[in-house]
Structures are given as structure tokens and as C-alpha cells.
Amino acid sequence: EINTSRYNEEFHEVCKLGDGEFGSVFKCLHRLDGCTYAIKKSKTPVAGSVYERNALNEVYAHAVLGKHPHVVRYYSAWAENDYMYIQNEYCNGGSLGDIVEENKKTKRRFSESDLTQLLFQAVLGLRYIHSQNLVHLDIKPGNIFIHRNPKFLASPESGLESCEEEEEFEEAVLYKIGDLGHVTSAANPVVEEGDCRYLPKELLNDDFDHLTKADIFSLGLTIYEVGGNINLPKNGELWHSIRRGELPALPNYSVEFNALLRSMVCEDPYDRPSAVTLAQHPVLCPQEKK
Numbered sequence: 260e261i262n263t264s265r266y267n268e269e270f271h272e273v274c275k276l277g278d279g280e281f282g283s284v285f286k287c288l289h290r291l292d293g294c295t296y297a298i299k300k301s302k303t304p305v306a307g308s309v310y311e312r313n314a315l316n317e318v319y320a321h322a323v324l325g326k327h328p329h330v331v332r333y334y335s336a337w338a339e340n341d342y343m344y345i346q347n348e349y350c351n352g353g354s355l356g357d358i359v360e361e362n363k364k365t366k367r368r369f370s371e372s373d374l375t376q377l378l379f380q381a382v383l384g385l386r387y388i389h390s391q392n393l394v395h396l397d398i399k400p401g402n403i404f405i406h407r408n409p410k411f412l413a414s415p416e417s418g419l420e421s422c423e424e425e426e427e428f429e430e431a432v433l434y435k436i437g438d439l440g441h442v443t444s445a446a447n448p449v450v451e452e453g454d455c456r457y458l459p460k461e462l463l464n465d466d467f468d469h470l471t472k473a474d475i476f477s478l479g480l481t482i483y484e485v486g487g488n489i490n491l492p493k494n495g496e497l498w499h500s501i502r503r504g505e506l507p508a509l510p511n512y513s514v515e516f517n518a519l520l521r522s523m524v525c526e527d528p529y530d531r532p533s534a535v536t537l538a539q540h541p542v543l544c545p546q547e548k549k
């Protein structure tokens with residue numbers, strides 16, 4: 260019949276998760292393995308266009324960036340009936356962009372320890388991407404997805420059975436870097452600029468010598484936005500003052516945490532810490548068990 264397609268045969272479409280110029284993302288149940296996936300369905304890009312290069316970049320990047328707890332996992336990609344599909348891990352907690360919008364309304368905000376946990380996990384994801392000699396180039400709240408470990412959703416009454424053997428420490432909330440559409444090689448980059456609100460100035464000057472530090476800059480502004488519940492400018496005087504390293508301190512967080520964020524958005528990419536350095540930073544490392 261007309262809609263014989265792998266998409267319809269293999270998956271049951273549960274609901275739409277999002278829309279964009281890129282296409283649409285659906286929450287899908289795989290009929291055979293019973294697992295839920297996020298599948299992006301987009302029009303097949305015109306051959307030789309920027310869209311085709313981005314679409315191929317995304318699949319190449321996912322294929323290289325196998326399995327990591329802080330990078331959204333890729334399962335498969337295929338093309339049929341004039342559409343391209345990419346099947347990724349489904350994260351059940353929405354994106355950080357959703358949380359930021361929510362917090363702006365409810366005036367809620369992350370505690371310093373939650374914000375530290377978020378930054379630490381995103382740094383581990385970036386460290387992995389950079390270790391594969393790749394750069395993301397579109398780090399922002401909307402591209403960091405949240406997965407809440409069902410094990411920790413148990414109601415307090417049920418308690419958590421204390422098990423005998425030493426249990427592998429599990430996070431209740433996992434943050435995962437997703438949307439690899441702008442990913443490129445750190446060494447031989449083909450730069451497709453990401454969201455200008457999170458873009459460091461050197462990228463606008465086509466200085467591609469420190470692309471891993473561009474990701475650090477974007478992550479720094481991402482955490483700043485989450486902590487400050489503010490709307491980052493897309494241009495203008497405030498955009499430029501932030502790129503001069505003039506980042507007003509976030510009043511609800513420690514001097515050390517503010518200093519760390521400021522170091523991540525230094526004007527000179529050379530002065531920004533690498534993901535490797537950040538992963539060992541005393542402000543981020545989980546407190547040694549007392």
C-alpha cells in the first residue's frame with residue numbers, strides 16, 4: 260500500500276516532539292524491540308547544498324561518536340520517499356531550553372550544586388567529542404537533552420532497597436549533548452555557524468584555530484543563561500561587552516563558580532580552559548566522599 264516505508268513498518272509514531280526548519284522530530288516506539296526513540300524526519304536536502312552537507316555531517320558525527328553517557332546516542336539513519344530519517348536515543352526530560360523557558364516563567368532556578376552537576380556532565384560530553392578531534396559548534400540550552408533515570412522516580416514511600424553488592428553510582432538526572440548538525444573536524448573544519456547568542460567573536464572573524472574553545476565559550480554562556488534566567492542578546496552593545504569578557508556576576512552563585520564561568524567566556528580563546536582541564540576543576544569535581 261502507499262505508505263510502505265521502513266519508518267511506518269518498524270515504528271509506531273507516538274507524538275511530535277518538535278518542529279523546525281530542519282524538519283520534525285517524533286517520539287516513536289520500535290515495534291520489534293519495544294524501545295522508544297526520537298526520530299528526526301527531514302526533507303531530503305538538495306544534492307550539493309549546505310543542508311546536504313550538514314545532514315551528512317550529523318550522521319558521520321553520530322557514527323564516530325559511538326556510545327557516551329553525555330552524548331545523545333545514534334542508532335540508525337536512512338532515506339526513503341524523499342525523506343531522511345535519523346533515529347536517536349530518546350531523552351525523557353525535555354531539553355535544557357525547555358527548562359530555561361519554564362524557569363523564566365516560574366522564577367525557579369538551579370541550585371549551585373545542580374548547576375555544577377549540569378556543567379560537569381556537559382564538560383564530560385564535550386571532552387569526549389573533542390577527544391575524537393571533533394567540535395560541536397552549536398552548544399546551547401536547546402541542544403542539551405535531559406534523561407531522568409526511571410529508577411529514581413520511585414515515590415519516597417517505596418524507598419530504595421539497599422542492595423548488598425557495591426552499586427555502580429548512578430545519576431538521577433543525565434544531561435546529554437545532542438543535535439550534531441554543526442559538528443565538524445577540529446583540524447580540517449568546515450564551519451557552519453551555530454546560534455549567534457552563544458557564538459564567540461573569533462568565529463565571526465573566521466578564526467578557526469581554536470574551535471574546541473568555541474564550544475567552551477558556548478557552554479559557558481549556556482550555563483550563564485541557565486543560572487541567570489536571562490535572555491542572551493543576538494547582537495548589539497551587550498553582545499559585544501560579553502565578548503570583551505564583561506560578564507556580570509550571577510548573584511545567587513559563589514565567587515568561585517562565577518570566576519569559572521568568566522574563564523570559559525574569555526575574549527582570547529587561548530585563556531579559556533579546555534574540557535580536560537574543566538573536568539578536573541575543583542569547583543566541578545564531585546566533592547571527595549567525606
Ligand SMILES: Cn1cc(CCO)c2c3c(c(-c4ccccc4Cl)cc21)C(=O)NC3=O
Nearest residue numbers: 276277284297299347348349350352353438
Ligand atoms: C525537539 N526534541 C525533543 C526531544 C526530546 C527531549 O525530551 C528531542 C530529542 C532529540 C532531537 C534531535 C535533535 C537533532 C537531531 C535529531 C534529533 Cl532526534 C530533538 C528533540 C534526540 O536526538 N533525542 C531526543 O530525545
